[in-house]
Amino acid sequence: MANFYTxxxxxxxxxxxxxxxxIVRLKExxxxxxxxxxxxxxxxxxxxxxxxxxxxIIGSICAEVxxxxxxxxxHEGPQxxxxxxxxxxxxxENHEALTRAGxxxxxxxxxxxxxxxxxxxxxxxxxxxxxxxxxxxxxxxxQDCGETILEFASEEIKSEFLPRFNEGxxxxxxxxxxxxxxxxxxxxxxxxxxxxxxxxxLNGVKRFITNGDADISLVLARSEEGTSDGRGLSLFVxxxxxxxxxxxxxxxxxxxxxxPTCELVFRNAPAKLVGERRMGLIKYVMSLMNGARLxxxxxxxxxxxxxxxxxxxxxxxxxxxxxxxxxxxxxxxMLTVMRVRLEAMRSLLYETARFVDIYxxxxxxxxxxxxxxxxxxxxxxxxxxxxxxxxxxxxISSEWCNRIAYDAVQIHGGAGFxxxxxxxxxxxxxxxxxxxxxxxxxxxxxxxxxxxTGGYLAQIRExxxxxxxPELDHLRKSLITLTDGFEKSxxxxxxxxxxxxxxxxxxxxxxxxxxxxxxxxxxLDAQREPDYTASAELFISLAIPENNMxxxxxxxxxxxxxxxxxxx
Amino acid sequence: xxGIKIVVLAKQVPDTRNxxxxxxxxxxxxxxxxxxxxxxPEDLNALEQAxxxxxxxxxxxxxxxxxxxGRAAExxxxxxxxxxxxxxxxxxxxxxxxxxxxxSYALALAVKKLSPDLVIGGRQxxxxxxxxxxPQVAEKLGWPQVTYAEEMHxxxxxxxxxxxxxxxxxxxxxxxxxxxxxxxTAPACRYRHARLxxxxxxxxxxxxxxxxxxDYIAGSRPLIKITEWDVEAIxxxxxxxxxxxxxxxxxxxxxxxxxxxxSRQLTASDKDIESLVLELLENHTIG
Numbered sequence: 001m002a003n004f005y006t007x008x009x010x011x012x013x014x015x016x017x018x019x020x021x022x023i024v025r026l027k028e029x030x031x032x033x034x035x036x037x038x039x040x041x042x043x044x045x046x047x048x049x050x051x052x053x054x055x056x057i058i059g060s061i062c063a064e065v066x067x068x069x070x071x072x073x074x075h076e077g078p079q080x081x082x083x084x085x086x087x088x089x090x091x092x093e094n095h096e097a098l099t100r101a102g103x104x105x106x107x108x109x110x111x112x113x114x115x116x117x118x119x120x121x122x123x124x125x126x127x128x129x130x131x132x133x134x135x136x137x138x139x140x141x142x143q144d145c146g147e148t149i150l151e152f153a154s155e156e157i158k159s160e161f162l163p164r165f166n167e168g169x170x171x172x173x174x175x176x177x178x179x180x181x182x183x184x185x186x187x188x189x190x191x192x193x194x195x196x197x198x199x200x201x202l203n204g205v206k207r208f209i210t211n212g213d214a215d216i217s218l219v220l221a222r223s224e225e226g227t228s229d230g231r232g233l234s235l236f237v238x239x240x241x242x243x244x245x246x247x248x249x250x251x252x253x254x255x256x257x258x259x260p261t262c263e264l265v266f267r268n269a270p271a272k273l274v275g276e277r278r279m280g281l282i283k284y285v286m287s288l289m290n291g292a293r294l295x296x297x298x299x300x301x302x303x304x305x306x307x308x309x310x311x312x313x314x315x316x317x318x319x320x321x322x323x324x325x326x327x328x329x330x331x332x333x334m335l336t337v338m339r340v341r342l343e344a345m346r347s348l349l350y351e352t353a354r355f356v357d358i359y360x361x362x363x364x365x366x367x368x369x370x371x372x373x374x375x376x377x378x379x380x381x382x383x384x385x386x387x388x389x390x391x392x393x394x395x396i397s398s399e400w401c402n403r404i405a406y407d408a409v410q411i412h413g414g415a416g417f418x419x420x421x422x423x424x425x426x427x428x429x430x431x432x433x434x435x436x437x438x439x440x441x442x443x444x445x446x447x448x449x450x451x452x453t454g455g456y457l458a459q460i461r462e463x464x465x466x467x468x469x470p471e472l473d474h475l476r477k478s479l480i481t482l483t484d485g486f487e488k489s490x491x492x493x494x495x496x497x498x499x500x501x502x503x504x505x506x507x508x509x510x511x512x513x514x515x516x517x518x519x520x521x522x523x524l525d526a527q528r529e530p531d532y533t534a535s536a537e538l539f540i541s542l543a544i545p546e547n548n549m550x551x552x553x554x555x556x557x558x559x560x561x562x563x564x565x566x567x568x
Numbered sequence: 569x570x571g572i573k574i575v576v577l578a579k580q581v582p583d584t585r586n587x588x589x590x591x592x593x594x595x596x597x598x599x600x601x602x603x604x605x606x607x608x609p610e611d612l613n614a615l616e617q618a619x620x621x622x623x624x625x626x627x628x629x630x631x632x633x634x635x636x637x638g639r640a641a642e643x644x645x646x647x648x649x650x651x652x653x654x655x656x657x658x659x660x661x662x663x664x665x666x667x668x669x670x671x672s673y674a675l676a677l678a679v680k681k682l683s684p685d686l687v688i689g690g691r692q693x694x695x696x697x698x699x700x701x702x703p704q705v706a707e708k709l710g711w712p713q714v715t716y717a718e719e720m721h722x723x724x725x726x727x728x729x730x731x732x733x734x735x736x737x738x739x740x741x742x743x744x745x746x747x748x749x750x751x752x753t754a755p756a757c758r759y760r761h762a763r764l765x766x767x768x769x770x771x772x773x774x775x776x777x778x779x780x781x782x783d784y785i786a787g788s789r790p791l792i793k794i795t796e797w798d799v800e801a802i803x804x805x806x807x808x809x810x811x812x813x814x815x816x817x818x819x820x821x822x823x824x825x826x827x828x829x830x831s832r833q834l835t836a837s838d839k840d841i842e843s844l845v846l847e848l849l850e851n852h853t854i855g
Contacts (some may be wrong), residue, residue, distance in 0.1 A: 039766035042789050053769065054762045061759055102762040115762055465688070 004067070004128045005059025008305070010343065011124050013529060014350040015051060023354060024048070026361035027118045037110045051121040057101050058125050066094045066132035073133060073258035075426050083246030085213035085260045087139075094136050095168065099369030105165035108146055112162035120350060123298045127349075130302025134429040135258030137302065138210050141295040145171040145218050148288045150238060151363075152275035157237060160515060161216055167246035173288055174238075174264060178340040180307070181208070182442055184220065184281055184468065185230040189266065191221035200236060200273055202244070210436075212262025213247050215240050218288065219271060220280050235280035236271035249267045255428030280345045290390050292437045294356065297349045297393040300401035300433045303340070303426055307401075308338045308407035310423045314412050331411060338404045340538045345397040347521035348514070352389040358382040385459060388450030395443035396514050398433035405430035441507075448506040451490055456513040462522035468527055475526075478540050479519050482547050486512045489554045496559055508550040515543040569722035571627035572744075574618045575682050577675060577689030577702065578611040578632050578647060580640040584694050585609075598695060605639065607646050610690025612757035614750040617720060618688050619651045625722065629653045632676055635671060636661055638775045644794050648768040649760040656682065657773055660756055660798040662806050667814035668696070673702030674809060677802040679709060685744045686727070691716060691751050699749070706747035713747040718754045764815065768792060 024047045025031075031047075033040040041047035069090030076088040087095070098104055107122040108114025125451055130137035146165050149158055165171070180186040189204030202221055206212065217238045224232035238245070244267050251261040275284055312335055315326035325331045362371060362379035373381065405427045409416035416423050434440045450456040460483050468476050489512065493505045522536040582603035584591070593599045615632070622628040632647035632655035634640050644655030644714045645696065658678050679687055687706075692699035699715075706713035718737075719730040732751045770794040772780075799806060807813060834840040848854045 038790075039763045041766075049769070050766045052763050053760075057760050057762060057765070097759060100761070101759045106762070115766075273765075 001060060003056060003059040004062040004131055005055045005124075007059075007063075009531075010346055011055065011127070013525070014346065015055070015121065015124065016202055017046070017120075017350065017354065018528075019354050019358075020048065020118075023118050023120065023357045023361065026358065026365065027116065030367065033110060033116070034419075040110060040116070040471050050115075051117065053105070054103060054115065054117070055121060055124055055128070058098070058103055058128050061097045061101060062128045062132035063092075065097045066090075066129060066136055069094055070133040070136070071422065071425065073135065074255075077257045078250060078260040080247050080250050080260075080262075083248075085247055085250065085262065087260070088258055091136060091139065091258050094133070095139060095170070098140065099166075099168035102166060104140075104168065105143055105146055105162065107143075108150060108165065108453045112146075112150070112158060113166035114162070119294070119353045119360065121348065122525060123294060123353045125300040125508070126295055126298035127305070127346075130299040131306045132302075133258060134299055134303050134306075134426075135256035137299050138256065138259040139170060141299070142171040142173065142211055143291070144288070144291040144295060145173055145216065146285055148173075148218060148290050149274065151287060152235075152279075152284050153237065154275075157272055157444050159276065161237060161239075164216065169215040170211060170312070172209055172211045172217045172361055173292070174209050174212065174217050174219040175285060176208045177205060178207045182439065184285065185233075187222060189219065189221045189235055191219075191223040191236060191271065192225075192235060193223075199270045202236060202238065202269040202271050204266055205248075206264040206266070208251070209264055210259055212250075212260065212264045213240070218274065219266070220285055221271075222278050223273075223280075230281040231278055233280040233282075233285075235274040235284045237274050238266075238269055238271040242270045243554070253432075254433055255425070261389045282498075289437060290356075290386070293390050293394040293443075294349075296433055296437045297345075297352070297386035297390075300394075300397035300430075301346050301349055303430050303433065304338075304342050304345070304397070304401040304404040307405045307423060307426045307430070308335075308342055308424065310421065311335060311338065311408035311411040314415070314421070314423075318413075318415075323419050325411070334407045334411060334514075336538065337542070338407055340535050340542070341400050341404060343525075343532070343535045344518040345393070345400050348389070348518050349397060351517075351521055352386065352393045355382045355386040355389055359386055384455060385451065388447060388455045391438075391443040391446035392456075392510060392514050392517070393448070394437065395434075395440050395447060395510065396518075399440055401433050402430045444507045444510050445503075447510045448480045448502065451506070451509045451513060452494065452502065456517065457487060457490075460486075460516050460520065463524065465516075466524060466527070468523065472523060472526055472533070472536070475519075475523050475536055475540050478544060479516055479523065482512075482516050482519070482544060484549045485547060486516060489551045492554055498559060500562060501559055504565075505554055505557070508554060512547045512550050515547055519543050521549055569725055570625050572621060572625055572629075572686055573682075574621060574630045574686045574688060575626060575633050575683040576611070576615050576618045576630060576647065576652065576685040577687060577705070578615065578634045578638050578643050579608040579690075579693045579701075580605050580634065580643045581608045581693050581695040581705050582606075601839050605642065607643055608690055608693045608695075610692060610694075610752050611691040612650075612690070613752060613754040614748075615647060615650060615652065616689045616755055616757040617717070617748075617750055618686075620755075621686075621720070621722075622651075626673060631655060631682060631684070633675065633682065634658065634680075635666075635674055637664075638773065638779070641773045641776055641794055641796075644773075645744045645768055645771055646760075648771060649668055649765045650758055651761060651764065653742050654795070656795045656797055658797050658802070659773075659775070660809075662804075662809045664715070664751045665811040665814060666809055666815035668704060669815060670813035672701050672708055673813065674802065674804055675701065676705045676708035677804050678797060679705065681797075681802055685746075687711075687745075688717075691749045702747055702749035709745070709747065711745045711747050712742050713749070715749045716751045717748045718751055720748065744842055766855045 024044055034042045074087045074477050079086045106115040106117045110116050126141050129140045146162055191200050191202050194201055219236045219238050222232050223234040246265055248265050315331050316324055318325050359379055359382035408423045409421040409427050412423050480504040519540045522539050525532040526536040582598055582600050583606045590602050618630045622630055632644050632652045632653045634643045635658035641657050647655055687703040703713050714729045716731045717729045718732045720727055726739045731738045732753050771794050773794045773796045
């Protein structure tokens with residue numbers, strides 16, 4: 001039986017990372033629910049076995065239901081009738097199979113019908129679903145909205161909405177508007193409190209809303225009359241069953257066609273306030289976006305895996321000049337570089353998921369008791385790391401997913417340009433990953449803080465101190481040289497004392513840091529499992545010239561050259 | 569119609585769908601050691617039908633009944649993972665070597681003891697391909713039987729069943745109690761349910777508990793027991809079980825060798841296609 005979870009070794013490898021012991025212990029609060037729920041784990045091995053078994057269920061649904069439906073869903077797409085979205089037939093089947101398997105809301109606490117799984121297995125599930133159908137992955141991934149409800153909403157709202165996810169309720173986050181895309185401070189959809197009825201009412205338009213006709217929606221709205229910036233925005237939860245809402249149209253997109261992108265109209269739609277007024281954008285949406293960005297990281301890795309599989313399969317079957325094309329250096333180099341990049345971005349994804357897991361677990365514990373000084377420091381350190389790794393993972397994995405999909409089409413030659421092979425869909429689906437949930441350019445704006453504050457560097461120096469087998473030490477030496485080069489480039493850019501210079505070189509600097517970090521992560525993977533040694537060797541040998549090129553450019557760049565780039 | 573008590577008949581079979589060269593031993597018997605043991609595919613279709621009835625009719629219960637060696641407890645667990653309420657493993661050395669007659673004798677006794685309203689099984693198992701066990705159980709119970717079922721629901725107290733036959737679809741109705749066998753064309757079984765897997769993964773029979781290390785399984789977790797019944801439990805006559813109760817003997821096995829002896833060119837005209845269909849029907853290649 002086909003299974004996307006068991007057919008590659010990498011997911012189990014990352015699932016069994018040594019840090020998982022700590023993550024599971026914190027998440028399960030020393031396994032205190034074991035007598036309360038008959039499915040709660042009794043110890044670490046029990047919990048790990050649960051993750052493995054549940055990912056196996058998801059892996060088989062992905063391989064046997066979702067992936068076979070993907071082509072039809074891409075052709076058929078969703079439709080709008082009477083102001084509501086009708087999913088494609090395959091989309092409905094996919095959602096029903098996952099609902100019946102009881103896996104939706106898997107990261108929520110058990111008292112809300114969840115499985116209390118940490119982020120690591122949850123992100124793995126997102127990767128698996130994305131590999132099967134990237135468009136459907138959005139409908140699956142929007143259960144993230146529940147995480148925001150869980151973190152910030154009242155107990156009443158949590159009890160009302162969270163248990164519904166496991167029973168199949170879908171979700172959406174309604175943030176953007178015609179004039180508020182990347183700049184969410186410009187949101188205008190109005191929320192006013194009806195004193196007589198004692199409820200909030202929403203009025204206005206939202207645009208580019210993924211899965212906009214969901215059962216449960218989180219809506220960013222202007223609750224403070226007379227304000228014009230982010231501080232006048234609050235977050236609301238809206239139940240479609242309450243009415244006052246319709247879908248005006250859905251967009252005709254290049255890719256992820258199974259995922260309806262909606263324009264929504266709210267007319268006196270009743271909604272409930274999440275958390276406190278004025279904190280909508282500043283606090284809650286930021287948290288929501290961080291979760292979503294990690295989700296796009298998983299989606300990118302999933303698409304890249306699918307594209308790599310297609311390319312490898314085609315290259316091993318297609319014969320030209322009397323041999324299969326994977327025997328030609330021009331092709332096997334492409335295939336190997338695809339695989340190594342895929343492994344690197346996957347290692348970065350799960351490293352980030354572990355930071356997120358630890359800080360989230362501590363913050364839930366801190367709701368119940370005061371943390372010790374050491375615990376507070378661990379919470380802070382992991383929050384900082386999650387904050388700087390999340391935009392990095394979004395930037396790198398979405399960009400590389402596009403490169404891998406591009407090369408996968410290239411390996412197919414003419415066959416890749418016609419619609420008979422899945423790779424054509426994968427290429428179109430990949431394109432959105434570096435655009436939505438913040439473009440690559442905006443990820444750099446978030447990630448550059450990790451460069452200027454020394455956050456990345458500190459973590460790189462920490463990796464440097466880890467135990468490495470002697471035969472891998474030459475790789476560490478190479479990475480130390482790269483780190484010194486990175487430090488020099490950062491110092492060079494910052495010494496100009498100009499924000500414009502920093503912004504101009506920001507992407508180069510973030511990418512240099514990312515190369516070093518992924519180099520270390522693959523080196524540490526090779527330390528734990530010798531099978532990854534070749535990947536670490538290859539990745540680092542590619543990273544050296546890539547980083548040197550950036551260093552050289554930065555070293556030779558003078559501020560006055562900025563003028564050459566400005567429209568004239 | 570509520571509170572229906574359903575028993576699903578399920579068999580653990582060697583997976584004969586992807587056989588390699590060593591799948592059969594020199595003497596023509598199945599080499600079970602190289603083929604993974606799986607839940608017989610059409611029994612999964614049967615389980616899905618039972619679970620759908622339970623979803624629709626409140627108070628309905630689904631019990632998996634299987635006969636086999638100790639390791640067939642895996643089938644009960646698989647049924648529990650997918651939503652069955654309970655399971656019974658019929659296991660005893662005396663059952664070994666039973667043909668369809670002896671098997672249906674034992675299953676009928678176990679069904680009597682469980683006293684359900686409805687028994688649902690797969691049409692046939694992929695190892696024996698006899699399609700005899702379901703009908704024989706019905707005969708021994710003296711209950712009506714409906715075979716090749718694809719879909720079923722209640723109208724008042726009668727079960728309406730859609731049957732997939734070679735030449736079309738037939739809808740029949742029957743009162744309870746009843747035995748139904750389900751076709752592979754019926755909807756596929758749902759996947760395992762995450763919470764049920766986590767709950768039942770340590771469910772064990774007494775025999776399993778005695779044979780494996782129970783340290784970890786037991787732990788602080790309350791043990792979930794899978795019921796095991798032996799010959800005594802179903803008050804069976806040993807003479808009618810195992811080899812002594814099995815009149816079927818395999819005399820000889822011939823390999824089927826398919827050879828194409830001739831080839832013919834047909835045009836895409838209706839006339840040519842019709843004459844080919846008629847010819848294939850006449851020589852019983854199809855139909």
